[in-house]
Amino acid sequence: xxxxxxxxxxxxxxxxxxxxxxxxxxxxxxxxxxxxxxxxxxxxxxxxxxxxxxxxxxxxxxxxxxxxxxxxxxxxxxxxxxxxxxxxxxxxxxxxxxxxxxxxxxxxxxxxxxxxxxxxxxxxxxxxxxxxxxxxxxxxxxxxxxxxxxxxxxxxxxxxxxxxxxxxxxxxxxxxxxxxxxxxxxxxxxxxxxxxxxxxxxxxxxxxxxxxxxxxxxxxxxxxxxxxxxxxxxxxxxxxxxxxxxxxxxxxxxxxxxxxxxxxxxxxxxxxxxxxxxxxxxxxxxxxxxxxxxxxxxxxxxxxxxxxxxxxxxxxxxxxxxxxxxxxxxxxxxxxxxxxxxxxxxxxxxxxxxxxxxxxxxxxxxxxxxxxxxxxxxxxxxxxxxxxxxxxxxxxxxxxxxxxxxxxxxxxxxxxxxxxxxxxxxxxxxxxxxxxxxxxxxxxxxxxxxxxxxxxxxxxxxxxxxxxxxxxxxxxxxxxxxxxxxxxxxxxxxxxxxxxxxxxxxxxxxxxxxxxxxxxxxxxxxxxxxxxxxxxxxxxxxxxxxxxxxxxxxxxxxxxxxxxxxxxxxxxxxxxxxxxxxxxxxxxxxxxxxxxxxxxxxxxxxxxxxxxxxxxxxxxxxxxxxxxxxxxxxxxxxxxxxxxxxxxxxxxxxxxxxxxxxxxxxxxxxxxxxxxxxxxxxxxxxxxxxxxxxxxxxxxxxxxxxxxxxxxxxxxxxxxxxxxxxxxxxxxxxxxxx
Numbered sequence: 001x002x003x004x005x006x007x008x009x010x011x012x013x014x015x016x017x018x019x020x021x022x023x024x025x026x027x028x029x030x031x032x033x034x035x036x037x038x039x040x041x042x043x044x045x046x047x048x049x050x051x052x053x054x055x056x057x058x059x060x061x062x063x064x065x066x067x068x069x070x071x072x073x074x075x076x077x078x079x080x081x082x083x084x085x086x087x088x089x090x091x092x093x094x095x096x097x098x099x100x101x102x103x104x105x106x107x108x109x110x111x112x113x114x115x116x117x118x119x120x121x122x123x124x125x126x127x128x129x130x131x132x133x134x135x136x137x138x139x140x141x142x143x144x145x146x147x148x149x150x151x152x153x154x155x156x157x158x159x160x161x162x163x164x165x166x167x168x169x170x171x172x173x174x175x176x177x178x179x180x181x182x183x184x185x186x187x188x189x190x191x192x193x194x195x196x197x198x199x200x201x202x203x204x205x206x207x208x209x210x211x212x213x214x215x216x217x218x219x220x221x222x223x224x225x226x227x228x229x230x231x232x233x234x235x236x237x238x239x240x241x242x243x244x245x246x247x248x249x250x251x252x253x254x255x256x257x258x259x260x261x262x263x264x265x266x267x268x269x270x271x272x273x274x275x276x277x278x279x280x281x282x283x284x285x286x287x288x289x290x291x292x293x294x295x296x297x298x299x300x301x302x303x304x305x306x307x308x309x310x311x312x313x314x315x316x317x318x319x320x321x322x323x324x325x326x327x328x329x330x331x332x333x334x335x336x337x338x339x340x341x342x343x344x345x346x347x348x349x350x351x352x353x354x355x356x357x358x359x360x361x362x363x364x365x366x367x368x369x370x371x372x373x374x375x376x377x378x379x380x381x382x383x384x385x386x387x388x389x390x391x392x393x394x395x396x397x398x399x400x401x402x403x404x405x406x407x408x409x410x411x412x413x414x415x416x417x418x419x420x421x422x423x424x425x426x427x428x429x430x431x432x433x434x435x436x437x438x439x440x441x442x443x444x445x446x447x448x449x450x451x452x453x454x455x456x457x458x459x460x461x462x463x464x465x466x467x468x469x470x471x472x473x474x475x476x477x478x479x480x481x482x483x484x485x486x487x488x489x490x491x492x493x494x495x496x497x498x499x500x501x502x503x504x505x506x507x508x509x510x511x512x513x514x515x516x517x518x519x520x521x522x523x524x525x526x527x528x529x530x531x532x533x534x535x536x537x538x539x540x541x542x543x544x545x546x547x548x549x550x551x552x553x554x555x556x557x558x559x560x561x562x563x564x565x566x567x568x569x570x571x572x573x574x575x576x577x578x579x580x581x582x583x584x585x586x587x588x589x590x591x592x593x594x595x596x597x598x599x600x601x602x603x604x605x606x607x608x609x610x611x612x613x614x615x616x617x618x619x620x621x622x623x624x625x626x627x628x629x630x631x632x633x634x635x636x637x638x639x640x641x642x643x644x645x646x647x648x649x650x651x652x653x654x655x656x657x658x659x660x661x662x663x664x665x666x667x668x669x670x671x672x673x674x675x676x677x678x679x680x681x682x683x684x685x686x687x688x689x690x691x692x693x694x695x696x697x698x699x700x701x702x703x704x705x706x707x708x709x710x711x712x713x714x715x716x717x718x719x720x721x722x723x724x725x726x727x728x729x730x731x732x733x734x735x736x737x738x
Contacts, residue, residue, distance in 0.1 A: 050143055051120065052122045052210070052214060053144065053145045054122070054124045054125060056127070056187065057150065057180055058155070059155045060127075060150045060197065062148060064203040065124075065206045066079065066124035067122075072207065078123045079123075080113070106168065110134060113139055127183070128183075130183070130186040130190050144192050146191065147193065149195065150199075152181065154198070156180070188306055193216075195209050196270075197277070198273030198274065199277075221243070222265065223296045224263075225244040225248070225249045225261040227256075228259040229258060231578055231579035231580050244261065247300075250353075250356055251357070251367075252461070253466060254444070258444055259568065260566070261468050262468075262572060267294065267475075267518050269518055272494065275520070276486075279493070283322035283323055284322070286476060290475065291309065291472060308355040309352065316341050316387075318701055318702070328642075333655070335481045335656050336659050341702040342418070343661060344380060345376070345660040346376045346380035348473045348477055349465075350385075354385045354396075354463075357369075357461070358388055358392040366396070366459070366737045367395065367397070367460070368397050371399070371463045372432065374504065374557055375406075378402050378407075378411070379706075381423075381463050382418035386418065393422040395737075397422045398424070398463070399426060399732055400415060400423070400425045401426050404427030406432060406551075408667075408669075410664070410665050413706070417707065419715065431560070432551070433561065433562050436563065436565065440466075442460065442729070443460060448726055465507030470507065474507065475514045478511055482497060485656070497523065498524045498653060500649070501526070501660075502638065503529070503564075505561050506566040509527050512525050512658075513609075524608075526641075528645070529559060529613040530613060531554055531613065532562055534546065534564075538611075539606070540611060544567075545593070547593040555669040574605060574608075611644075612643075613644065614640040620636075620639075622639040623673035623674070624675065630696075631696055633693070633695045633697075638659040638663075641658060662700040664700050665703065683707055687703070
């Protein structure tokens with residue numbers, strides 16, 4: 001039998017068996033790629049111990065790729081079909097399949113795999129090996145399984161040209177496409193690493209991608225996070241050795257220096273061929289591929305991540321496409337982000353993030369999640385964390401702060417109705433900016449957080465868009481929208497689009513820009529504000545000025561924000577990660593109420609972003625106009641984006657407008673826009689009146705259900721006072737965890 005080697009991610013190997021000095025020397029030496037690989041594997045984790053196991057459908061190129069990888073690493077290459085099965089059976093695979101039939105073939109193939117052992121080799125599996133569980137469990141013990149993920153249409157074309165007849169499962173009445181789709185569930189179950197393989201990519205290139213992917217898998221040290229307020233040149237040896245990984249930043253939320261976490265080496269980039277390989281994919285499949293590249297498997301293994309994504313975007317969304325793109329008029333397309341359980345784009349992050357958080361946290365500590373919301377986040381985060389498993393809810397609680405008089409009646413009803421045994425809402429007699437600033441101050445108050453840890457064994461965490469796990473899922477839907485336009489034949493891949501987002505805290509806009517950085521052809525990111533247009537003025541002038549500004553309540557409350565937290569991440573990026581400059585700017589904003597960008601940075605910003613704003617009157621007029629001409633009802637935030645898009649976009653390419661919420665959440669404003677004279681103040685009556693219009697899209701199912709319920713009663717209300725907020729936090733911890 002084979003010798004079993006227990007794999008450890010490199011972050012553990014370096015602590016236990018390698019010196020940090022050796023690691024840094026190895027990574028910095030100016031030697032060739034192949035030399036690095038041979039040295040790395042021969043001395044640490046491949047030759048004599050682990051195998052690289054190539055898995056994928058028939059026609060994926062496993063055998064050819066395996067030979068090239070073996071040559072590069074100077075190690076044995078084993079093809080299961082040729083070197084194991086045919087040798088064991090003393091006949092060809094096609095003869096065996098014809099002799100014993102489909103089901104018996106799989107069993108015989110699995111038995112042969114169970115008797116096979118190897119180490120330090122590159123192994124190419126047959127296309128059907130993954131369908132035998134015991135055989136795969138056996139071979140996976142001593143190997144890293146690499147899934148060569150080739151689009152089904154490409155595989156079908158290859159198999160047709162090769163006239164391959166020995167496809168296990170292919171029979172009269174079952175098409176080749178059906179067989180390939182059926183097998184995907186088994187490939188997804190077993191792989192450790194996915195390598196995207198386009199149709200015209202040479203085997204040599206695929207082999208390099210395999211080696212690069214395995215190197216990433218072994219070396220989680222390459223994917224660390226830094227604060228936007230730290231600088232490489234200014235970091236001490238102690239700070240440099242205190243590394244933060246994905247699991248750390250999900251738990252911690254906000255950096256100790258008050259900055260926001262960002263990937264130290266930036267986001268992964270996809271090639272055009274890799275993006276094109278996702279054109280036929282479902283939303284869930286796209287999310288899996290994108291997030292696998294952003295979350296290291298040492299933090300969350302690919303198979304576990306796949307299960308989390310399927311749970312998040314499965315039955316909880318009313319539309320099978322999850323985030324469909326709808327043509328509105330002319331060159332304008334709506335990205336509908338309101339099909340989740342609480343009817344806003346926040347569901348995309350907050351159906352996923354709670355499960356990521358629950359997986360990442362240590363089992364020995366309780367956690368209280370603090371959230372500030374300007375409206376939609378509240379119900380979304382309450383709903384998301386309430387869907388955790390019961391064992392997780394016992395150790396994870398949530399407190400949601402919202403401006404008591406700064407959200408719509410339906411939004412407040414949602415937040416009250418979504419309260420559960422581990423999740424509560426607190427109305428604060430102030431605005432959103434106070435709520436958000438208060439939470440930041442609580443996180444950086446080491447005396448208070450230390451007291452909670454020592455006295456109650458409870459740590460604080462954040463679920464606002466300042467948490468990196470909130471941003472990542474938003475990148476997916478911007479990328480998916482572009483791919484949908486390609487799939488629908490609206491554009492060909494590589495043609496540019498503009499993206500217009502109603503934004504206040506800049507998270508959704510930043511996610512669109514991140515999608516562009518990862519390879520989606522976005523020309524301009526258009527920021528749409530309401531009358532709280534500080535962000536618009538900043539993008540136009542480079543001056544962020546809060547002096548004399550007071551928050552204005554509008555019909556689009558989710559963007560009633562003056563301090564855009566995620567802007568800090570963007571400025572850190574265009575300032576070449578100059579944490580000292582970012583610290584200076586935001587300290588000045590905090591202490592003096594304003595700051596001004598340098599001219600060169602403003603130039604960079606204006607290459608990426610344009611901005612405009614919209615009054616309440618123009619917002620309502622847009623809703624009325626669109627409904628009159630199309631029968632479609634925009635929500636108030638989408639209407640803001642529509643007005644700004646009309647003013648700023650030059651119509652030379654498609655523009656994707658983020659429809660961030662369902663109109664029924666803002667029924668009074670919508671009814672006013674539709675020029676209804678008398679509006680009943682009861683939220684449920686308002687929705688029934690809207691449903692009588694038979695408009696598109698129909699009334700949101702989840703919202704109606706929430707309003708029909710009585711909820712968990714009333715909610716707590718708190719003064720705009722830090723001491724009062726901390727008192728509420730301590731009381732909740734006592735009631736839930738003690």
